[in-house]
Amino acid sequence: MARDKASYLGREQAFVKHYLLETYLERLFQITASRFDQIVYVDGYSGPWQSQGQSLEDTSFCIALSALRKAKSFQAARGKAIQVHAHLVEKSPRAYRLLETITPKFPDVRISTYKADFRSQSKAIAAQIPEGAFTFVLIDPKGWRINTAELAPLLRRKNCEVLFNFMFDFVNRAASMTEAPTVAGINELIPGGEWREQLAALTATGATPAERKQILIGAFSQGLADIGNFKFVAETPVLRPLHDRVLYSLIFATKKARGLEVFRDCQLLALTEQSKIRGEAKLRDISTKANQFEMFGSVTEMAPDDTLLDLPAEIRRAEATLMSLIPLTPDSVAYGDVWPQVLASHVVRRMHVGQMAAQMRTKGQLRFEGWPPRKRTPDDEYRVSRI
Ligand SMILES: C[S@@+](CC[C@H](N)C(=O)[O-])C[C@H]1O[C@@H](n2cnc3c(N)ncnc32)[C@H](O)[C@@H]1O
CATH class of the missing domain: 3.40.50.150 (Vaccinia Virus protein VP39)
Known part of the structure; x- marks a missing residue:
């Protein structure tokens, strides 16, 4: 497209x-x-x-x-x-x-x-x-x-x-x-x-x-x-x-x-496009005002505007939300009940939540039941608890 x-x-x-x-x-x-x-x-x-x-x-x-x-x-x-x-x-x-x-x-x-x-x-x-x-x-x-x-x-x-x-x-x-x-x-x-x-x-x-x-x-x-x-x-x-x-x-x-999951994927792409097109518009505006038309072609390519979303910071906030949604062991919750709530509160992808869950598991912060060897991110039916 x-x-x-x-x-x-x-x-x-x-x-x-x-x-x-x-x-x-x-x-x-x-x-x-x-x-x-x-x-x-x-x-x-x-x-x-x-x-x-x-x-x-x-x-x-x-x-x-x-x-x-x-x-x-x-x-x-x-x-x-x-x-x-x-x-x-x-x-x-x-x-x-x-x-x-x-x-x-x-x-x-x-x-x-x-x-x-x-x-x-x-x-x-x-x-x-x-x-x-x-x-x-x-x-x-x-x-x-x-x-x-x-x-x-x-x-x-x-x-x-x-x-x-x-x-x-x-x-x-x-x-x-x-x-x-x-x-x-x-x-x-x-x-x-x-x-x-x-x-x-x-x-x-x-x-x-x-x-x-x-x-x-x-x-x-x-x-x-x-x-x-x-x-x-x-x-x-x-x-x-x-x-x-x-x-x-x-x-x-x-x-x-699933609708939220697919929408977040597309939303992040759209926010990136928004940064690019606003950056280009701002540079075009500056170069028009300065009457520097010869500059224009080269600068429009390299001008993302980063006022919109700080993704690493959003991921950090999402990590805190993920932790807050998971009960302390011996209680547990199905992973499929957790990730949609994280996506509901943060502009992150399901993939990001899966990756953060995997890292927390590796660090010993989370325990998953049913996670087989070589599996990289959790499935919905795995039960998860905080250690
Ligand atoms: C912002 S434009 C829509 C643009 C379009 N959705 C797009 O993205 O290409 C709003 C349109 O709604 C029409 N409009 C305004 N009030 C309306 C109403 N009460 N019912 C239906 N159409 C209306 C306007 O004439 C105008 O064409």
Whole structure:
């Protein structure tokens, strides 16, 4: 997969979103196509929006349709016929006219388009999805006026995942406003929880932006988990290209540990891409301002921006969490119950948790039952205890 960065100049945040979506959906649909007979993709705010691609390839719906097509043809080559269906909703008549042009390009995917407000359609779309289908929902609005509870019919389905673009920068500002419609709107987006009280208490003592973000994202994630009955929620912050400020947060929710596992793999790749593309954008900006165009070609290659994730530090924090989840011998726990909880709290891969568990075993800190010789990382059924 090689997304064309040139069509994202000045909107590098969309590159990060599309990179994550493409990387994850390709793997997700590949995996689910082998287990399910029907896969459904719902794009509530389809666009196209600021698309530069000739064939709309830089849009969320095109990325999803291509991934559906790949999974379907992969299965077909192995003798399994699966049905793939995309529900694409777009309110703007102008964007909708472009959206409609996609249908003939994907004759192998059943596509239903709606020129409508997603908020009035989500229930009707949910009712159309067959019981046994796997569903992935993308909610990528321009703003934040969504009543999250109204998404319940769609998100509560048994086999369903969602990626929700939480417009953090706007929500953060709106969360401090006192006008009644704004207060009511934000309460619908982030239902329940004590986040207003927590924010007020922090503001009184001088909240840092990171603390405000933790409260808002934490409350929204919990609300989403409650409404959709999701077991795991993971946040990917997407920063403004030229400023070290979060523009939006892509909130992923799944009911399965395997979903979280695959998502973390893709998220780490996306965060690396984000570092690269922001570094390039910043250097491009500097060289444009300095009018040093001749410098530009050479510097864009070597400019990762490292403001995003300190992986070694995250792994150290994950190690502490892993230890805290394992009981002292003679009590024990199945390893398969532990690693998903570590992934739920930290941006690390399952592979990292397996490696840290193996090291702790070698150091004599952990005891595993059922670990055979030459096995490098633990299986889910091994029981583990702290020594
Ligand atoms: C951020 S863009 C979506 C971009 C797209 N998901 C992508 O990544 O390529 C949001 C889109 O939602 C549309 N929109 C805004 N409000 C809507 C609503 N209530 N229902 C459906 N579409 C809406 C806008 O016209 C715009 O095209």
